[in-house]
Amino acid sequence: MSTATETRTVPVTSQLATFWLDGDLYGVEVEHVQEVLRSQSITRVPLAPPAVAGLINLRGQVVTAIELRERLGRPARPAGEQPVVIVVRLHGEAVSLLVDSIADVVDVNVRDFEAPPDTLDGSARELIRGAYKLAGQLLLSLDVNRAVGT
Amino acid sequence: MEGLDDIVEEFLVESHENLDQLDQDLVALEQDPRSRDRLSSIFRTIHTIKGTSGFLAFNRLEEVAHVGENLLSRLRDGALDLTPSRTSALLMMTDIIRALLAAIEATGGEGTVEVAETVAVLATALEDVPAPAAEAAVVEAAVLAEAEAVVAAESAVEAAEVDKPAAKRAPAKRASRAKAAVPSPAPVPAMETVAAPVAPAPVAEAPPSPPVAPPPAVAAPAAPLAPEPGTAEAGPKARGVADSTIRVDVDLLDNLMLLVGELVLTRNQIVQYVGRQNDQDLIRASQRLNLIASELQESAMKTRMQPIDHIWSKLPRVVRDLGLQLQKNIRLEMEGKDTELDKTLLEAVKDPLTHLVRNSVDHGIESTADRVAAGKSPEGVLTLRSRHESGQVVVEVADDGAGIDPARIGAKAVEKGLITADSLTRMGPQDLLQLIFAPGFSTAAAVTNVSGRGVGMDVVKTNIEGIGGTIEVESTVGRGTCMRLRIPLTLAIVPALTIECAGDRYAIPQISLQELVALDAEKASAAVEEVGGASVYRLRGELLPLVRLADVLGLPSDRHDGHVVIAVLRSEGRRFGLVVDRVINTEEIVVKAVSSVLKAIGLYSGATVLGDGAVALILDVQALARRALRAESADRQETRTAITSAVAAQERQRMLLAAIGGGRRVAIPLDTVTRLEQVRSDTVERVGSREVVQYRGAILPIVRLDRHLGAFGNDDRETLEVIVYADHGRSVAIVVEEILDIVDGEASVHSDIDDLGLLGSAVIGDRVTELLDVRAAILAADPAFYNPLPGMPGTDSFAALEGAGSHLMEV
Numbered sequence: 036m037s038t039a040t041e042t043r044t045v046p047v048t049s050q051l052a053t054f055w056l057d058g059d060l061y062g063v064e065v066e067h068v069q070e071v072l073r074s075q076s077i078t079r080v081p082l083a084p085p086a087v088a089g090l091i092n093l094r095g096q097v098v099t100a101i102e103l104r105e106r107l108g109r110p111a112r113p114a115g116e117q118p119v120v121i122v123v124r125l126h127g128e129a130v131s132l133l134v135d136s137i138a139d140v141v142d143v144n145v146r147d148f149e150a151p152p153d154t155l156d157g158s159a160r161e162l163i164r165g166a167y168k169l170a171g172q173l174l175l176s177l178d179v180n181r182a183v184g185t
Numbered sequence: 186m187e188g189l190d191d192i193v194e195e196f197l198v199e200s201h202e203n204l205d206q207l208d209q210d211l212v213a214l215e216q217d218p219r220s221r222d223r224l225s226s227i228f229r230t231i232h233t234i235k236g237t238s239g240f241l242a243f244n245r246l247e248e249v250a251h252v253g254e255n256l257l258s259r260l261r262d263g264a265l266d267l268t269p270s271r272t273s274a275l276l277m278m279t280d281i282i283r284a285l286l287a288a289i290e291a292t293g294g295e296g297t298v299e300v301a302e303t304v305a306v307l308a309t310a311l312e313d314v315p316a317p318a319a320e321a322a323v324v325e326a327a328v329l330a331e332a333e334a335v336v337a338a339e340s341a342v343e344a345a346e347v348d349k350p351a352a353k354r355a356p357a358k359r360a361s362r363a364k365a366a367v368p369s370p371a372p373v374p375a376m377e378t379v380a381a382p383v384a385p386a387p388v389a390e391a392p393p394s395p396p397v398a399p400p401p402a403v404a405a406p407a408a409p410l411a412p413e414p415g416t417a418e419a420g421p422k423a424r425g426v427a428d429s430t431i432r433v434d435v436d437l438l439d440n441l442m443l444l445v446g447e448l449v450l451t452r453n454q455i456v457q458y459v460g461r462q463n464d465q466d467l468i469r470a471s472q473r474l475n476l477i478a479s480e481l482q483e484s485a486m487k488t489r490m491q492p493i494d495h496i497w498s499k500l501p502r503v504v505r506d507l508g509l510q511l512q513k514n515i516r517l518e519m520e521g522k523d524t525e526l527d528k529t530l531l532e533a534v535k536d537p538l539t540h541l542v543r544n545s546v547d548h549g550i551e552s553t554a555d556r557v558a559a560g561k562s563p564e565g566v567l568t569l570r571s572r573h574e575s576g577q578v579v580v581e582v583a584d585d586g587a588g589i590d591p592a593r594i595g596a597k598a599v600e601k602g603l604i605t606a607d608s609l610t611r612m613g614p615q616d617l618l619q620l621i622f623a624p625g626f627s628t629a630a631a632v633t634n635v636s637g638r639g640v641g642m643d644v645v646k647t648n649i650e651g652i653g654g655t656i657e658v659e660s661t662v663g664r665g666t667c668m669r670l671r672i673p674l675t676l677a678i679v680p681a682l683t684i685e686c687a688g689d690r691y692a693i694p695q696i697s698l699q700e701l702v703a704l705d706a707e708k709a710s711a712a713v714e715e716v717g718g719a720s721v722y723r724l725r726g727e728l729l730p731l732v733r734l735a736d737v738l739g740l741p742s743d744r745h746d747g748h749v750v751i752a753v754l755r756s757e758g759r760r761f762g763l764v765v766d767r768v769i770n771t772e773e774i775v776v777k778a779v780s781s782v783l784k785a786i787g788l789y790s791g792a793t794v795l796g797d798g799a800v801a802l803i804l805d806v807q808a809l810a811r812r813a814l815r816a817e818s819a820d821r822q823e824t825r826t827a828i829t830s831a832v833a834a835q836e837r838q839r840m841l842l843a844a845i846g847g848g849r850r851v852a853i854p855l856d857t858v859t860r861l862e863q864v865r866s867d868t869v870e871r872v873g874s875r876e877v878v879q880y881r882g883a884i885l886p887i888v889r890l891d892r893h894l895g896a897f898g899n900d901d902r903e904t905l906e907v908i909v910y911a912d913h914g915r916s917v918a919i920v921v922e923e924i925l926d927i928v929d930g931e932a933s934v935h936s937d938i939d940d941l942g943l944l945g946s947a948v949i950g951d952r953v954t955e956l957l958d959v960r961a962a963i964l965a966a967d968p969a970f971y972n973p974l975p976g977m978p979g980t981d982s983f984a985a986l987e988g989a990g991s992h993l994m995e996v
Binding site (some may be wrong): 079091099 | 451738783802871
């Protein structure tokens with residue numbers, strides 16, 4: 036995958052596609068996001084790592100779906116709540132992330148950026164670059180490369 | 186063109202292309218006489234033609250090319266300068282080569298094309314002293330325009346006589362008109378003059394100073410024969426070799442294949458949706474789509490097919506050289522050279538196959554002295570066989586050498602630390618043989634420079650499995666060894682069985698599937714036994730280890746009624762039964778790669794999108810077998826030992842046994858059987874004097890074997906047992922009274938007592954059994970079966986219908 040220097044470099048301003056997960060707001064670089072899908076049927080993969088939710092059919096292409104709640108060490112999504120699928124394209128390959136719901140595309144400035152809070156625990160800390168302090172809300176910047184690197 | 190060897194044909198295609206390039210190069214060369222690159226390129230072309238023609242024994246062609254090559258090599262080395270006369274001589278050479286090629290294409294031989302003059306011209310051009318007369322002649326020729334190349338060339342030799350060229354101009358011109366009208370060369374035995382073959386255009390533009398136009402005239406295939414208008418008419422019928430093929434980028438074909446794959450998927454989806462509709466028009470349209478997609482798929486696949494001979498053709502040399510080196514006397518036999526498979530796969534099996542052949546020569550076949558001592562013929566025989574078998578290509582490398590001694594393999598494996606001495610005692614011969622595929626295993630007592638080149642059998646196995654194939658080894662000590670590769674026809678689309686387990690669907694490639702067994706609760710409780718904690722099933726006397734897919738996947742099975750459905754799979758020469766919840770159907774699937782994370786689980790070889798759009802995982806049968814059969818118990822091994830030694834003794838053919846009424850039994854070679862079905866007798870309909878049944882969207886002609894063979898069967902049964910035989914998109918159904926068994930028909934006790942429709946009889950399982958002449962039976966059902974399908978099916982036997990009342994019969 037990518038090196039630390041690459042992933043830790045934050046441009047002055049950037050656009051993040053944001054989404055909600057277990058009450059927190061996260062963002063990924065807009066250029067990584069290919070599309071957002073709702074109500075996809077997911078084929079489970081027995082014996083796969085727990086974060087692999089299964090496989091989805093993206094117009095004939097088979098794409099792995101990662102359960103971001105599991106990746107970030109959050110509790111499982113309550114029964115009956117349908118996840119939203121964010122398809123990201125990394126190194127020419129499509130991978131999808133399961134999140135709770137999708138939010139806006141937000142312009143962020145490096146001025147508002149801060150390293151991840153020390154209180155963040157182990158597994159999540161690795162995947163989160165830091166937080167942007169938006170008005171009234173913290174936006175956690177997700178390191179997509181690491182998030183899909185199950 | 187028929188009658189031409191592939192190799193000659195290839196030579197012609199290649200040479201035509203090269204010659205076109207050559208014309209361009211030669212003309213361009215005049216502009217830049219010192220271009221080493223161009224000279225080298227021309228040199229290479231002529232060199233290739235010379236080499237190949239020598240090899241193919243086209244002596245005159247070789248003679249011309251040889252002199253031309255000499256000239257070119259001196260030009261390339263700078264020993265000679267390129268003068269217009271030399272260019273003309275070279276152009277004359279290309280023309281005479283074309284004439285020879287055309288003659289070869291038309292008649293298979295060099296015909297009556299005379300080369301002496303051209304050779305003389307070239308020889309003259311080789312002389313270092315530029316003949317002023319020749320130079321003058323060239324300039325003169327340039328002024329004269331058109332077909333005057335002849336003049337130039339000839340005057341180089343004969344110092345410009347004026348009358349002669351004039352006389353020759355007429356036929357030459359006629360020839361060039363004939364060319365324009367008929368691009369394909371017509372077979373003309375007699376050449377009027379040597380002058381005719383000279384193409385007019387390039388030489389007309391040959392003089393040193395005027396700018397050379399890019400060679401449009403050159404592109405027109407010069408057909409230098411055919412000056413007589415009468416024969417020219419015969420031309421258009423046969424497409425010339427060069428025009429009948431086209432070179433296509435393999436990437437483009439790959440892409441095409443990918444798209445066809447997607448189309449097949451979409452077709453599956455649509456056919457499934459339409460199945461639930463009642464709209465007749467829609468149903469008809471979808472059936473057409475179905476057929477067209479299948480044909481398209483087949484055609485697209487064919488574009489990538491090449492005969493296996495492409496890789497086999499190098500092997501005689503390998504065997505000969507190795508044999509000499511090792512001082513062994515070996516005869517190489519090849520059966521099934523024409524068997525075609527996908528180019529990519531062909532490339533992929535090339536190295537493994539070469540390795541297997543080298544292995545056989547090196548380790549398999551004994552030295553002459555040993556052979557004589559063992560009472561064998563001093564000449565060892567290495568046999569390559571390939572054939573199509575149920576949608577796969579089977580390639581065998583068999584030798585009549587010393588065979589592999591399982592005991593030696595076992596000892597070696599223990600010595601190398603691959604297995605423990607303890608586990609050795611529990612392994613049967615077949616498992617021991619499999620050890621040769623283990624990484625780090627090499628049986629060569631000493632690493633010779635023949636084998637032991639860093640490519641072990643484990644690499645062979647990995648390579649073959651990498652393309653979805655399998656490899657098996659069979660060996661009898663003292664009798665020989667047979668390595669059998671099973672390779673899918675193509676990579677992109679594979680036939681698969683879809684099954685259900687714990688509510689999810691999975692695909693199993695048909696390549697590993699042998700048969701399906703369905704047991705109801707009562708039978709299952711009796712037939713599935715526990716041996717040392719592992720369950721086994723007695724399949725026709727042989728104990729079949731069972732693997733429960735649900736257990737492997739760690740999921741709860743949702744089959745609670747006690748029924749057991751077993752998919753009998755073969756992997757690495759061993760059989761095991763995979764217990765699944767339900768069998769759904771067979772489907773053509775497009776294999777999609779899964780991410781490395783999922784691949785690492787070691788259970789799935791990929792994923793696919795099913796007809797309804799759902800994703801299904803493709804089970805990796807090899808990995809499954811390894812994972813599940815790791816610890817096999819000893820007693821099961823012993824059983825199998827007895828069986829394997831019994832079957833290994835004979836080259837065997839599996840036969841389907843069926844009763845046809847009147848107490849008669851027939852045996853049908855299993856490899857001709859596509860499927861076994863049950864059909865309700867009230868679904869049988871009549872078309873003319875024939876009986877047919879609707880089956881999977883097509884009309885299936887029926888032959889009742891009892892009537893066909895003059896037995897008296899029971900006609901008023903509710904369901905008919907049918908054996909479906911399919912080939913090239915056609916199917917027929919053979920009705921029998923009862924399917925009895927599948928046996929390994931040892932070719933023992935054959936009798937020639939044959940009757941209409943029979944090949945003879947044999948004793949199988951203590952009873953006299955008739956051997957069915959399958960071809961005759963099929964022709965009785967469908968006389969047109971072996972005729973090629975018409976370009977567009979849909980007119981003859983396909984009509985709109987729903988699924989006939991048939992279901993997958995599980996034997």
